[in-house]
Amino acid sequence: MTTPTTNILLVGVGGQGIILASEIISETALRSGLDAKKSEVHGMSQRGGVVSSHVRFGPVVHSPLIEEGRADVILSFEILESLRWLNFLAPAGAVLANTQKIVPPIAAAGLTTYLADPAAELTARVPGAVLVPADAIARELGNTRLVNSVMLGVLSTMTPLAEDAWRAVVAEFVPAKARDANLAAFERGRALRAR
Amino acid sequence: MTKKLLSGDEAIARGAWEYGVRFASAYPGTPSTEILEAVAQYREIEAQWSTNEKVAFEIAMGASIGGARTLVAMKHVGVNVAADPLMTFAYTGVNGGFILVSADDPSMHSSQNEQDNRRFAAFARIPMLEPSDSAEAKDFVGAALEISETFDSPVMLRITTRTAHGKSVAVLGERQEHALRNPGKIDREKFVMLPMYARRRRVVIAEREQRLAQFAEETPLNRIEPGDRRVGFVTSGGAYAYVKEVWPGASFLKLGLTNPIPAGMIRRFAASVDRLIVVEELDPYLEEQIRILGLPVEGKSIFPAIGELTPDIVRACLAKAGLLEAAAAPTHAAVDGLTPRPPAMCPGCPHLGMYLALGKLRDATITGDIGCYTLGALPPVNALDTCICMGASIGTAVGIQKARGDGKNIVAVIGDSTFLHSGITGLLDAIYNKSTITIIISNNGITAMTGGQEHAASGHNLRGEPTYSVDLVALCKGLGVEHVFAADPTDHKAFSQLVKRETQADHLSVIVSSQPCVLYPQKVKRGKYAVDAEICIGCGACRKSACPALLKSDQKTAKGHFKTVIDGELCTGCGLCASVCPVSAIQPVAKGV
Structure with missing residues (x-):
């Protein structure tokens, strides 16, 4: 991360909790004493469409949008979606991708084709891409909605933001009754990278 | 000092609270919807969803005339609906400070057009403020209310999708109470716009514009940021952040007040730089006015006039112009x-x-309207022939009958919230002028597309309190429709027969098609359905519904047709597929399975 501003592009499919995840990252940056901006578009995209959220933090942030070729991290909540946004990746940027496949109805109906092996495509293009079995971990922990916190756990090992701030914000932003499960999922994500 | 990440919409709501707003109203519309949702958290502000933007504006106008600081919020096309009161309220001026928030949608992320509502402020001759981020969005609410009361004018606060939905840091303050202004008698010569009084007000408005032009030169809302003298950028709103990002060292004239523009300040700035360049989204609104000042200026010769700007586009355009690498x-x-x-x-x-x-x-013409059901125009449904604006489905269908001479097979599809917004007057016209079309009100009990807002037939208000709920069937009958039917769209055979019969009939009919939205006000929880693969004949009739829970199975019939399987995680138990199945292969899943 050579620039003073850190750029994180979150991508995935409407309904995956991407907006909440981007709020958690931005808030963690704010509590780490940094300026932060984030941007995404709500509305029609929420109905199962493609979702992207731009998060930027640093001493002073002007634009809420990341430029092409400048994302330090692409945090992809769905494996195919990581491929759609690779033009945003900085030369030395990292891709963290949930290996889960979400096949849209039009592909299920045979009107379009869902790429056969998006994970292979990703590692061919970005050899250092981190494949995260977040969906499997979330199921193991008993709730598919924990994908979010697993991915944030992995991300937290790669940013300059304080570990304690991450935990505090995750605990505060997730629904109260799912707090412990989310914190556990966050730690599982962290452990993946520590290995 | 509390710092908080707020969206522009939340920041406007916070600003309304801090600067003493007492009443706020809106009709939901992306990207403005979250303003009133955020306002609803503040008990000191009386806040409501109104039936449409015109009514929301009129009630807010009344609250201002009554002396309260007031805010009304809508999306850009909502201002078209509210334009009638806006254009004359601009003449009368206000009593309590009045803000119209116009949330524009460059690139049409969730809209049918990308009109540039800065033109409305100039058209109505009212001051306009454009914040660049959430901190400004909050502060500009305070500035707008001051300007409104000082200059006796409604003020437009214009934001765009990126400033509305993007989050950035704002410093929170406390609420300042503002007592009702002049709560006694209403000044009739100011507020009764008979021609004789309106003519006088027209002159007052011209004087107001002159005073505002002077104010524009002095206000800290506009500022010069001196830098590299080779280029001076005149910019405002979200575009400022993009230019600042790609060329932080340039000279800037950052305009917070964009109607009227500060002519003197612009001349001084122009004289201090080699090239004067306007960076603005959509229309050459500032550029044209600066050109009229007689200054050499560039803008749309470098930047696009269509769609939103991004830092990528700004950089690429400046590079193409030879200004930046x-x-x-x-x-x-x-x-x-x-x-x-x-x-x-x-x-x-x-x-x-x-x-x-x-x-x-067969051969039906189906006019559509604004809502989730507009998605029925896309594959695989492919049902709608038109969708223009809120409420237009009914008038459009009536007009198609007028052109063709026969109302058979002409259907208007409109949602409940949209019908209440501006479909009722269209229906009344259809009755009055003896139309024989078929109207389907697809009644899911909520304003769904914008995220589940209550309305006049949902039974609750903005704060979720129970209230009167209009009966759509009784309403249509009351207007004079003889053939009104309450129907259930998940009972396929009966519903389909009704639609077929009514579209062939020689009379006007309204079918109120009612089933709750599966997402709002809360996710529906019903028993799920499953396909018995032994019985399924692979006819695919159920999958024609385009329900995302119905998938092609791996299993084929002897004739090679794919059977259907239901995704148990997606199924919400409406039972539509079961009612379609010709062989009863789809049944409720027994409890406990």
Whole structure:
């Protein structure tokens, strides 16, 4: 991360909790004493469409949008979606991708084709891409909605933001009754990278 | 000092609270919806969803005339609906400070056009403020209320999708109470716009514009940021952040007040730089006015007039103009040819049953309206022939009958919230002028597309308190429609027969098609359905509904047809597919399984 501003592009499919995840990252940056901006578009995209959220933090942030070729991290909540946004990746940027496949109805109906092996495509293009079995971990922990916190756990090992701030914000932003499960999922994500 | 990440919409709501707003109203519309949702948290502000933007504006106007600081919020096209009171309220001026928030949608992320509402402020001759981020959005609410009361004018606060939905840091303050202004008698010569009084007000407005032009030169809302003298950028709103990002060292004239523009300040700034360049989204609104000042200025010769700007576009355009080095090409390319993910209606969405029945009509003309059901224009439903603006489905269908001479097979599809917004007057016209079309009100009990807002037939208000709920069937009958039917779109056979019969009939009919939205006000929880693969004959009749929970099975019939399987995680238990199945292969899943 050579620039003073850190750029994180979150991508995935409407309904995956991407907006909440981007709020958690931005808030963690704010509590780490940094300026932060984030941007995404709500509305029609929420109905199962493609979702992207731009998060930027640093001493002073002007634009809420990341430029092409400048994302330090692409945090992809769905494996195919990581491929759609690779033009945003900085030369030395990292891709963290949930290996889960979400096949849209039009592909299920045979009107379009869902790429056969998006994970292979990703590692061919970005050899250092981190494949995260977040969906499997979330199921193991008993709730598919924990994908979010697993991915944030992995991300937290790669940013300059304080570990304690991450935990505090995750605990505060997730629904109260799912707090412990989310914190556990966050730690599982962290452990993946520590290995 | 509390710092908080707020969206522009939340910041405007916070600003309304801090600067003493007492009343706020809106009709939901992306990207403005979250303003009133955030205002609703503040008990000191009386806040409400209104039936449409014109009514929201008029009630807010009344609150201002009554002496309260007031805010009304709407999306850009909502201002078209509210334009009638706006254009004359601009003449009368206010009593309590009055803000109209116009949330524009460059690039049409969730809209039918990308009109530049800065033109409305100039058209109505009212002051306009454009914040660049959430901190400004909050502060500008205070500035706008001061300007409104000082200059006796409604004020437009214009934001765009990026400033509305983007989050940035704002410093929170406390609420300042503002007592009602002049709560006694209403000044009739100011507020009764008979021609004789309106003519006088027209002169007052011209004087107001002159005073505002002077104010524009002095206000800290506009500022010069001196820098590299080779280029001076005149910019405002979200565009400022993008230019600042790609060329932080340039000279800037950052305009917070964009109607009227500060002519003197612009002249001084122009004299201090080699090239004067306007960076603005959509129309050459500032550029044209600066050109009229006689200054050499560039803008749309460099930047696009269509769609929103991004830092990428700003950099590329400046590079093309020879002003900035081009960005290095990205080292990675996006993968082409990936399956798109067009927005789709939800599993169990009640609109699906309606469209399944409409899909069986031959040669039907179907006019659509604004809501989730507009997605019925896309594959695989492919049902709608038109969608123009809120409430237009009914008038458009009536007009098509006028052109063709026959109302058979002409259907207007409109949602409950949209019908209440501006469909009722269209229906009344259809009755009055003896139309014989068929109107389907797809009634899911909520304003769904914008995220589940209450309305006059949902039984609750903005704060979720129970209130009167209009009966749509009784309403249509009361207007004078003889053939009104309450129907269930998940009961396919009966619904389909009704639609077929009414579209062939020689009279006007209204079908109120009712089933709750599966998402709002809360996710529906019903028993799920499953397919018995032994019985399924692979006819695919159920899958024609386009319900995302219905998938092709791996199993084929002897004739090679794919059987259907239901995705148990997606199924919301509406039962539409079971009612379609010719062999009763789809049954409720027994409890406990």
